[in-house]
Structure formats: C-alpha cells, structure tokens
Amino acid sequence: MMILLHSLSFLLLILTIKYCSSLICYECNEIVITSSNLTTPSGCTKMNVDKTYCTITIVLHNNDIGYLNVESETAHQAFGYNEDFVLLGLTVKNNGSYEYGLTYHCLTDGCNEPKLSKIQLLFNSTIIDHYTNNIIHELYTITPEIPLICSNYTNSTTPDKCFSHDHKRAVCVTCVASIDGITNSVCMDCLTTSDLSTLLRDERAYMLKTRNTTNHNFELHCNKPYCNRMDSIERVKHLYRYNFDYDKFPPNSTSNLTLYNKNIIFCFIFILFIWNKF
Template identity: 55%
Template sequence: MVFSCVLRFLIFILTIKFSASLICYQCDDIWVTTTNLKLPTNCVRMNVNKTYCAMTIVFNNNINGYVQITSENGHQAYHYDEDFVLLGLTMRSDGSFTYGLTYHCLADGCNEPSLKKIQLLFDSTTIEHNIKTILRLLYIRTPERPLPCSKYTNCTDPNTCYQPKEINVVCSRCFTTINGITNAICAHCLENVKPIFDILDDERAYLLKAKTTKNHHYEVYCNMPECNRLDKIQQIQKLHRYDFDYDRFMGKSISSLLLSNKNIIYFHLFILCIWNIL
C-alpha cells in the first residue's frame, strides 16, 4: 500500500514536470545606458515551448544598450540543466566592442521583470579588456598577401578543420576557434577577401548551482602573420578578463527561491500521502 502511494506520487510529480510548459515573462525590449537601467514594457506572463526563461543585458562600447526579457532554447544542446549566466564579449577591427550577459533559468516566472534583479545581474558582472593592445596583435589595415597562418587541430579527424592535403591556398585572414564544450581546437586560414569586422568573440557560461565556469566558445579572426598561433591566442586571453560574483547574485536569486518553494510543496504532498495511509 505504501509502495503504491509512493509510486502514484512519483508519477504525479513526473507528469507535472514533463507535461507542463514553462511559464516565462515576455516583454518589449527597452534601450538603456550603463548608468540608467530601466524595466522593459508591455510584459506578459505566458506558457512557452522553450527550455529557459531569459533575462538579457547588452551594451555597446560601455555607452548604450538594451534589456530583453524573453525565453529561449538555443543553449539546450550544451546540456546546461541548471540556471546559468552566459557572458559574451565581441571586439571589432574598428576598435568598437559589444558585451552582454544572459541569465537563463528553469523555474516558472523566474525572469519576472524587476529593476532590482536587473541591476543585481549587471552589478554581479565584471568585464575588463585592453582592446587597443589586442588590436595591435590581431589586425592591420594593409595585411600581407598571401598571409602566413598557423595550421593546427587537435581533432582526431583533421578534415573537421581543414583538408590535410590542401595546395595553392592563398590566405587572406587567419582564424582560431575553440569549442569550450568539447575543447576542440581549429586553427587555419580563409581565402575570403572580405574585410575583417569581428576580430574576437569570447563566450563563457557560469553555472549557478555548481558555481563553475565553462568556456562556452572562443573565436579569433586576424590578418597579421601567424596571429592565430596558440601561444598568441593565450597571450590575447590574458588581456581581457571576465568575472561573475556567484554569491552576490545567488543571495537574492528569485529562481532559487521559486525552486525551493516547489520542493517544499512536493515534500508536503509526500508527507500527506504517508499520513493518510497510517
């Protein structure tokens, strides 16, 4: 009898978990500055067929940007089965840059619009960089043609990066990409003569429950001789820094409180079931 009740209870919990869609807030984007964050407008709470509720802040050149409250499933392929913050930094050949952070959460209503939480998310994040020095290592207005580039991959099958027997390849720009999930590295060159715009893209995921950092994705495009060598990439990585204060953000995380409340409800249902049997 006890086993039957416990089994019914587990089935009930699993039914709730897998049949109910996620409830997220969806709002119109709103333009902000680093010194004047604002709440998005026209917010609605709705069922969505997505993996995460999300709260995003993006800034251009530390001047202006936008706040976005929405939902998404774009990062489910990376198997982050907990709340996380994704930080990204993009640098461009004209000296401009963009950085952004997206809070992904799994509980119903966890991205509820709150100016206090938006400010807390922003204040918990530090991104520092020396773009002028990085530019000197990666980009020049009149590059060599053909451009000598490093050619390297740690993949078992090099064809996933380049053709081992390539001949007569005239490089116009070099690149290195690092997949932070698989740690796969690909360094080679492109024959495309289009001008370089984005020279660096760095994304890192901060898992809030485990309090661990994942190198999500790293990519460099450059047009100086051997600028994509791994030792140079490592040198560049030291010229910009990310930091996310887990304790500062999680101390007031609405999502963790909601999840805790759900667990308490399930626990009480279980106790009630046992009590009725006795």
C-alpha cells in the same frame, strides 16, 4: 460512452504532458538602456512557452548604449547546462567598436521576472575589462602580408570539420581559430577571403548552483602572421578579463526549487492516474 471517456482521458493526458513540460516565462518589449540608466521594460506578459530557459539579456556597445531583453530561448540546451547560468560575452571588431553583456538563463516558472533590483544586481555582479586598442593591434593590420602564414591545427577526431579546403593550394588571407567549450575541440585554419569584420568573440558560462565556470565559445579572426597560434591567443586573452561574483547573485531560492520539484511530482502522479484509466 466508453469510447468517449477514453478519448477524453487521452486528450487530458496529452494536455497534462504539454503543460508539465512547458515553462512559464516573462516576455517584454526590448528597450534601449545605458550602464547608468537601467530600467524595467514595458509590455511584459507571462507566457507558457515551448522553450528550455527563461532569459534576461543586457548588452552594451562602445558608445554605452545598448538594450535589455526579457524573453525565453532554447539555443543553449545542446551545451547540457541543466542549471541556472549566466553567459558573459565580449565582441571586438576591426573598426574599434565592441559590445559586451550577459544573458541570465533560468529554468523555473517566472524566474526572469524583470524587477529592477534583479536587473541591477545582475549587472553589478558582472565585470568585463578590456583594452580594445591593444586587442586590435595584436590581431589586425591595414596592410597584411599576402599570402598570410597561419597555424594549421585541430585536435578534432574529424579534421574535415575544421579544414575546409586544400592548404597546399590555398592563399591564406585571414587566420582563424575557434575553441568549442563543451568538446574542448580546437580548430586553427585560414580563409582565402578577408573576413575580418569581427576579430574576437569570447563567451563564458557561469553556473549559479555549482559555481563552475566554463569556456562556452571562442572565435578569433586576424591577419597578422601566426596570429591564430595558441601563444597569440593567450596574449590576447590577457588583454581582457571576465568576472562574475557568485556571492552577489545567488541562484533561485530553495523554496522556488522545491515548488518546481513538487510540480513535477504532481504532474507525474496525475499522468499515471490518467494512464491507468485506459
């Protein structure tokens, strides 16, 4: 009898830990949207997920058609964002097409509920202005110089992660630059292949509680001489701007956060109670 009770207590402990460490998020069917026709998705269910964030994603392409997705993810936990945040992104391609959008990440149960008012508020809080033709002119030409002269620099303590080949023998065809927003590590290099389908990808994270803005990730591919130098990068960055209005979209209410903290305390006390039964 005692063995059975211990087994049941252990099973209850495992289930409690799993329940307390999981997150309840809305997950819906992805739908097609335009900037003037934001609607709520269909097929929404609340699910207990093994993820870090509940999310709402809005992406639009240059033809003003895009998608809305409500789900959950763990992809950004490595960046150490332990509060609600909005990730804004702009991608520009060499054929003149582009996409821009946002992903709202939140940490409390049901926080990505797809209410139309919330979706509209998210979208209205965001501004991404960009001059695509000017960006392409700075980074791309149909008749590049071969070999291409590129900047070759990294501030990383492990340069091999940046430089992947022998530059004395390399024939540069594409210049590249990347900036890791968490480590602030810069890599300027060149490729021997013409990998230019995407010229620019810039993502920035906006922390909703602390109102801190960080450079999340920056990548640049180009085929003009020294186009991956820092002064060239700064020129390109002046051709577009990001803005997220913190006042229009405040973080979760205190009541929600308080309820979340109370749930954590309850789970902790319950786990201790079960543990003491062993």
